[in-house]
Amino acid sequence: MLLRRPRFDLNMTLVRRILKRRFFHGPSQQPVDASQPLPTKRDQSVYTLHEDVYSSRSGPCKNNRAYQITEIVMEVHRVSRYREVEHALRLTDLKQSLYDEGKILMDKVLVTLHGDEHRQRRSVESQLFRRNFFRVYENDVFPGLLRDTLDQFLSGESADLKELGYRIMVHLSLSFAGIDRIDGTIEEADAQHRLLIQLGQAATIGQYKGDREPIFQEIRDAIDEFRERFFLPSRARRVALINDYREGKISDEALPRDILTILLMHNDDLGMPDELMVREVAFFYLAASHTSVHTLVHATHELFSWCQRQGSSPTDVVKDTHQLQRFVLESMRLHPSSPEAWRRAEASVSLADGTVVPAGDKVVIDLQTANRDPEVFGKDASEFNPLRQIEGRTSRAGMSFGGGMHVCLGMNLVAGTLLRDGEAPKPDNHQFGTVTLIIKELIERGMRPNPDQAPQKIEASERDVWASYPVLF
Ligand code: HEM
Numbered sequence: 001m002l003l004r005r006p007r008f009d010l011n012m013t014l015v016r017r018i019l020k021r022r023f024f025h026g027p028s029q030q031p032v033d034a035s036q037p038l039p040t041k042r043d044q045s046v047y048t049l050h051e052d053v054y055s056s057r058s059g060p061c062k063n064n065r066a067y068q069i070t071e072i073v074m075e076v077h078r079v080s081r082y083r084e085v086e087h088a089l090r091l092t093d094l095k096q097s098l099y100d101e102g103k104i105l106m107d108k109v110l111v112t113l114h115g116d117e118h119r120q121r122r123s124v125e126s127q128l129f130r131r132n133f134f135r136v137y138e139n140d141v142f143p144g145l146l147r148d149t150l151d152q153f154l155s156g157e158s159a160d161l162k163e164l165g166y167r168i169m170v171h172l173s174l175s176f177a178g179i180d181r182i183d184g185t186i187e188e189a190d191a192q193h194r195l196l197i198q199l200g201q202a203a204t205i206g207q208y209k210g211d212r213e214p215i216f217q218e219i220r221d222a223i224d225e226f227r228e229r230f231f232l233p234s235r236a237r238r239v240a241l242i243n244d245y246r247e248g249k250i251s252d253e254a255l256p257r258d259i260l261t262i263l264l265m266h267n268d269d270l271g272m273p274d275e276l277m278v279r280e281v282a283f284f285y286l287a288a289s290h291t292s293v294h295t296l297v298h299a300t301h302e303l304f305s306w307c308q309r310q311g312s313s314p315t316d317v318v319k320d321t322h323q324l325q326r327f328v329l330e331s332m333r334l335h336p337s338s339p340e341a342w343r344r345a346e347a348s349v350s351l352a353d354g355t356v357v358p359a360g361d362k363v364v365i366d367l368q369t370a371n372r373d374p375e376v377f378g379k380d381a382s383e384f385n386p387l388r389q390i391e392g393r394t395s396r397a398g399m400s401f402g403g404g405m406h407v408c409l410g411m412n413l414v415a416g417t418l419l420r421d422g423e424a425p426k427p428d429n430h431q432f433g434t435v436t437l438i439i440k441e442l443i444e445r446g447m448r449p450n451p452d453q454a455p456q457k458i459e460a461s462e463r464d465v466w467a468s469y470p471v472l473f
Helices: 012-021 082-089 099-105 115-129 133-154 160-175 186-207 215-245 257-267 274-310 314-317 321-332 409-415 436-444
Strands: 044-050 074-079 094-096 158-160 340-345 361-367 465-467 471-473
Touching: 074 082, 099 186, 099 215, 115 133, 133 160, 133 186, 133 409, 133 436, 158 160, 160 186, 160 257, 160 274, 160 436, 160 465, 186 215, 186 274, 186 321, 186 340, 257 274, 257 321, 257 465, 274 314, 274 321, 274 409, 274 465, 314 321, 314 436, 314 465, 321 409, 321 436, 361 471, 409 436
Parallel strands: 074 361
Antiparallel strands: 044 074, 094 340, 158 471, 340 361
């Protein structure tokens, strides 16, 4: 594999321009129309609005939401209390609707499937995690992937953690999805990053109010490029290996452990057309990348800020990996990368507070507000406190990974074993998750905030997203 000298020559202006327009897994970034009256303040509200002109403020515990109202066509029910969110995510008559307008990529990929089709695909893909997947992954696979990326891209004393995070996550997510590196050059990594951003537009196009056709064309071109340049060679290698395995020439241990291999192994049952398999693999690439980078930067910032407040050192915190994992989970709770889940009622359903949602109505499930519910996380629910006690079976990461049938398939990979309060880790079988392990490695390599360059949030976004995070090593 050819590894050139590291350099950050990726067209970050292009990447930032696209990222500013929209994000994977996210609700609208449109500015709130201040001329419209605010709806009545309630914890769980029903607003009547035209879904295409929906815009919202998404911040800590904000129940006031402003909407542009141009045409009365449907009702939107908002659920934001923790227990009500848990309940809503389990209602099987509520169907995924966040990606309705991104069908160009998202049609019939796992997260948009429903009912039996969803169950069948999910049960096949979950087989990837059987046996000792996580132990092998965290001990044998992940350290090599991380080392390769850092050797290639981390040079010199300063870096932007967000850019570095993308370098790492592009590599990890493609490997998990089943896409091989071909020549390992910087140019190839740049192309993969650009494709990630271009493909990701499909997930958020529904919230874009301008002329969508140029974006659809960009996505079509990106799917073609992804297929020709990366998917086809990766598939050919896997088909050959699977044939060798079926002919008894190699053991199953020698097969790659990734989504593409699992899909190819089970394709007689799944019957996925080629073009759908390309999109499914691309979807995993998206689902794993932006979310993890978002989390990596937030968790690092929370760690630095906490240490500054407490007069302690990040190097000391990361010495205890269990402790660091609690920091990461607490940050995931406060800064979920998907602040809302959207559903449409297939049949009439009752929400936990008794509200009846007729078929056709939309339900916005507000994960971010639920994660700051004082009834569950205490009076300081909106503050970062990795030492907080949480009663019952509530996850330290709150609802950041969703729940019910669409609960995040990559949750343990990225967050590790989610211990409930009072549960002791099993020393030989505990997973820490990629974000904790990446932060640990970076801090051990000397990462600290750059005192001369303050980190910046994306101003145009009402969401809590870092634009840049300068660090020194
Ligand atoms: C911090 C990182 C991540 C967060 C916060 C996150 C969050 C979520 C959430 C909230 C959902 C549910 C969406 C819904 O109900 O509408 C979801 C689904 C999903 N996530 Fe993640 N995710 C993360 C990382 C990953 C990774 C690393 C992977 C893959 C390796 C992944 C794969 C998926 C898949 C495949 C689904 C769809 C599951 C289904 O529909 O059955 N995610 N994620």
